[in-house]
Amino acid sequence: SGVVPYSHSYLPGEMQVSFLPGSYMCHYVLDGKPINVFAQLKANRMFIFPKGTVNFKLGIDYTLSANKGGGMVYDHDFPPIQGDGQSVRPRSYESLPSMHTLSAFVENHTEYSIGTTVLSIQPGVRVSRLMIDKAQALRGDINAVDPRVNVSYKFLTADNNHVFDNLSLVGGYGLATKMPTMAYLYPTPAYFDFVSYNSYAGADNPRNLAVMTTFVVPNTANHNLKPACSKKFEIGLNGRVGRVLGSITFFKENIDNEYGFQSVPISAGYNRYVIPQADMVSSTIPSYIDGALHYTMADGTVKKAPAYFQREVRSYSMPANVYETDKHGIEYTFNFGKIKPLSTDLIIDGAWFWIKRRSTGNGFNSSRVVTDVDPASGITNYNTYLAVMPAGSGSVRSRVNTNFRFVTHIPAIRLILSTTLQVVWQESVRNIYEDADGNPLYRAATSSYGKPMLEVLPVGYYDKEMNYFDWNPSGVERPEELVTRYSNPDYFTRQDYPVTCMLNFKLTKEIKKYVQISMIANNFLKFSKVYRQNKIGGYKELYSPMYFGAEIKAKF
DSSP states (O other): OOOEEEOOOSSOEEEEEEEEOSSOOOOEEEEOOEEEEEEEEEEEEEEEETTEEEEEEEEEEEEEEEEOSOEEEEOTTSOSSOOOSEEOOOOOGGGSOOEEEEEEEEEEEEEEEETTEEEEEEEEEEEEEEEOOHHHHSSOOEEEEEEEEEEEEEEEETTTOSSOSEEEEEEEEEEEEEOOOHHHHSOOOEEEEEEEEEEOOSTTOTTOEEEEEEEEESOOOOTTOOOEEEEEEEEEEEEEETTEEEEEEEEEEEEEEEEEEEEEEEEEEEEEEOOOGGGOOTTOEEEEETTEEEEEOTTSOEEEOOEEEEEEEEEEEEEEEEEEEEEEEEEEEEEEEEEGGGTEEEEEEEEEEEEEEEEOSOEEEEEEEEEEEOTTTOOEEEEEEEEEEOSOEEEEEEEEEEEEEEEEEEGGGTEEEEEEEEEEEEEEEEEEEBOTTSOBOOEEEEOTTSOEEEEEOOSEEEOTTOOEEEOOGGGSSSGGGGSEEESOTTTTSOEEEOOEEEEEEEEEEEETTTEEEEEEEETTTOOOOEEEOTTTOSEEEOSOOOEEEEEEEEOO
């Protein structure tokens, strides 16, 4: 995009910087040297009673994760990306603290015979502690308690009926905590680079000079970051009738405090230097001395350029708990055993999923409005606004699919052929923008061309002095720039996709008991279709790309 000034300073302040050429080759190395250590100590004891057993387990485990690499390493004068908005600086992985996790768990599996039926209860709990560098993460260690319980009741057996060899009612409930990773606990600092002066007159021209002001947020960690937590409940049936083995399970899962990044507004001030128009001639030479811009006239006179203070509103990314997900569905699998004339097993499995994911953190829209142009300096003055958009954007997805697996085993030549037909019977997606109660936050509107559209209004806004105001369109210039608008009036309408099917194939040759050679071909009939999304717009590839491969497994 042409020659531009570029700063790679890690320190805040105003300084003279160099120029990036209009085009250049960047070489960089992503240097990672991960270290992972895991240790576990377990013990168990079984007690046998006349009508059942009790198997008691307990243990502790320790995990260490660290990285001694240099991260992204490159020449500072030839960066892989130019600074735009929140700029990037190289950061060594070795500067990040190690992650230490200590956990203890206890579990009890009890089976008890009740006549011809069997009741199985398996409760357990895991207690974990993630040890954190408090200075860098701005918070203390994270503790988590994850209880769970699984229950199975085998109420039909070969001893009490003539149809089912086994039919069990199964269920479970539990919590699962997901600890934050290094990227969320120790995020990179935020750097903002503002151009205070920029003069480029050609290669090696003495008039070339660039001054930039760097604004640094040294620690972008979130002291309110919470661990993500999944609560899952499931209930189902599994059993066997003759050669047919099957199971069907209904599940419901809610995930709170999912990780992501949210914008945090800041206000940054910097000086703009301008050489007066009357002194701007081809022989004027600018220079940056003692924290100020000077310029030398043709007669040798040195003058100090006036400075004009400006302020802008920007935002940086901070790790946060910004999403929540609700899932429910049904999973099933049926193994029909071997079809003897074909020496083939038929296995049918599939699922129905309904997934709703919604943001819980606010977003921002920004706007810069010209107020005036200073006649002496020619500097354009702006009013900068940062609109606060409500949380609630997301999507609702549903999918019904079935897999038909045909596994043929030919022992005489030690050959296994596996063919899978994948069928997606129903698939849909719907964009949402709603509050916690499910009420839509968008409304119908009309564009300046008289066409129907949708819009979401801000809940408030910041001015460039970081004063917050509740949303009032009469309080800002050009309020339409701060409103989130959708030109497609069907953007929040459900998008349905057609039925699709795809064939995958795998051929495995066994060489004695030690070696297996396999050939794999997914979507080998090369089904391909790009579907035009007539509701939400755009296109979607409905099939996975065709690919072939091979693998060798050896056991010693």
